[in-house]
Amino acid sequence: MASIHIEAVRKTFGNFPVLHGVDLTIENGEFIVLVGPSGCGKSTLLRMIAGLEEVSSGEIRIAGKRVNEAAPKDRDIAMVFQSYALYPHMSVADNMSYSLRIRRTPKEKIADAVNGAAAKLGLDTFLERRPKALSGGQRQRVAMGRAIVRQPKAFLFDEPLSNLDARLREQMRAEIKRLHGQLGATSIYVTHDQIEAMTLADRIVAMHGGYVQQIGSPLELYDRPANLFVAGFIGSPGMNFLKGVYYREGTTAAVRVSSRLSVPAPVTTQLSSGAEVTLGIRPEHVALTSEGRFSASVDLVEPTGFGVILHLSIDGVAFKVFTQDRATLVPAKEISFDLPLERLHLFNAEGVRVID
Incomplete structure (x- = not known):
């Protein structure tokens, strides 16, 4: 060889x-x-x-x-x-x-x-x-x-x-x-x-x-x-993306997706406050919880056998959640969830990763 x-x-x-x-x-x-x-x-x-x-x-x-x-x-x-x-x-x-x-x-x-x-x-x-x-x-x-x-x-x-x-x-x-x-x-x-x-x-x-x-x-x-x-491209279902503006204050940061939605984000010195960014999270890393910080309407439920893919709509943006909880097979108008900070990916305006 x-x-x-x-x-x-x-x-x-x-x-x-x-x-x-x-x-x-x-x-x-x-x-x-x-x-x-x-x-x-x-x-x-x-x-x-x-x-x-x-x-x-x-x-x-x-x-x-x-x-x-x-x-x-x-x-x-x-x-x-x-x-x-x-x-x-x-x-x-x-x-x-x-x-x-x-x-x-x-x-x-x-x-x-x-x-x-x-x-x-x-x-x-x-x-x-x-x-x-x-x-x-x-x-x-x-x-x-x-x-x-x-x-x-x-x-x-x-x-x-x-x-x-x-x-x-x-x-x-x-x-x-x-x-x-x-x-x-x-x-x-x-x-x-x-x-x-x-x-x-x-x-x-x-x-x-x-x-x-x-x-x-x-x-x-x-x-x-x-x-x-x-x-x-890597991962199935594909990663969710939310475009927004990055704001940092001291040891905390957030991405403002819209006037109604702001998501806590990783702190990085590679971005200045006010920079345009894309926040990413894989569907399998979204945490479903009855006391979640976020909620969204459920548009579609896809059972796969191994798990369930939920198609949500967040301020008009398509968003997917993958879960093994079969209770989600029962249609619901809305579902609450969290986006764990340690599972988030952050990309700058050029689409390049900006966190370690």
């Missing part, structure tokens, strides 16, 4: 810039997830690492070697695609061994590699089948097996679970994480699904508009989002 170093990498299609200078070091054996909405540049970055797209400027090094000009076949990496990309006329065993056969690998080594990968992926009894006789999840495991037998320096995953249903995605996430633990392989995984990112990654690279917004462990991005984009 190998480390991957990306330095000041940019990509432009014609006159249209897609990536605006990406810097990222992926350590040997690390599982990195590139996450963001469609069009953020994550798949383009992955394809540049694979050699499927040219680098407009900057440098990519794999195991210390510059690979900007290297052909994909010379980079010693394996890619797992969203579309599986299996040969329909070949058996599972032949699909998995194809890259080894074209390299004229001895038959004994091919058999050992295929059988070993099949055992790890639960494909032992499917080796003679063709892709059309497999389920979507089994086909994706074959695609992963084809990558494993090559024993590459790194694995690249391009939204490999997007074509699967929700239950199968959950199962495959667990299999991919278990497999990574067994192989210890350097892996880069692209997804727009923040649940996949949170459950799989050693570190997450959150991207938006061609820029890296934040790099950190899943809980770092959840607990301390660097800006409004990361705060809103």
Whole structure:
């Protein structure tokens, strides 16, 4: 396996810039997830690492070697695609061994590699089948097996679970994480699904508009989002935001959301009194209490089984609460709650986090 170093990498299609200078070091054996909405540049970055797209400027090094000009076949990496990309006329065993056969690998080594990968992926009894006789999840495991037998320096995953249903995605996430633990392989995984990112990654690279917004462990991005984009993208249901004006007096502070609503806020010297801010809190951190400081009308109740999502309206602003209290399933015109000070996030007018 190998480390991957990306330095000041940019990509432009014609006159249209897609990536605006990406810097990222992926350590040997690390599982990195590139996450963001469609069009953020994550798949383009992955394809540049694979050699499927040219680098407009900057440098990519794999195991210390510059690979900007290297052909994909010379980079010693394996890619797992969203579309599986299996040969329909070949058996599972032949699909998995194809890259080894074209390299004229001895038959004994091919058999050992295929059988070993099949055992790890639960494909032992499917080796003679063709892709059309497999389920979507089994086909994706074959695609992963084809990558494993090559024993590459790194694995690249391009939204490999997007074509699967929700239950199968959950199962495959667990299999991919278990497999990574067994192989210890350097892996880069692209997804727009923040649940996949949170459950799989050693570190997450959150991207938006061609820029890296934040790099950190899943809980770092959840607990301390660097800006409004990361705060809103990571977590489900998404974070609540209230725009207002920050006021500080001595050791206390508040955000005035409207003439009728003022919320106690964290004290920070990074903001001057009167500054425009956005206050954030995750729905699961809102404290429902009969003696709450705040109240709001309930517009909608969504039971999820594990809990209940309440859709509120605070001075005309949509606001969500997640709770496991099933008593809230009974419709109520209003509900009272508190916003715990230690659970609040504060962002300046530019959308940047301003509290530690």
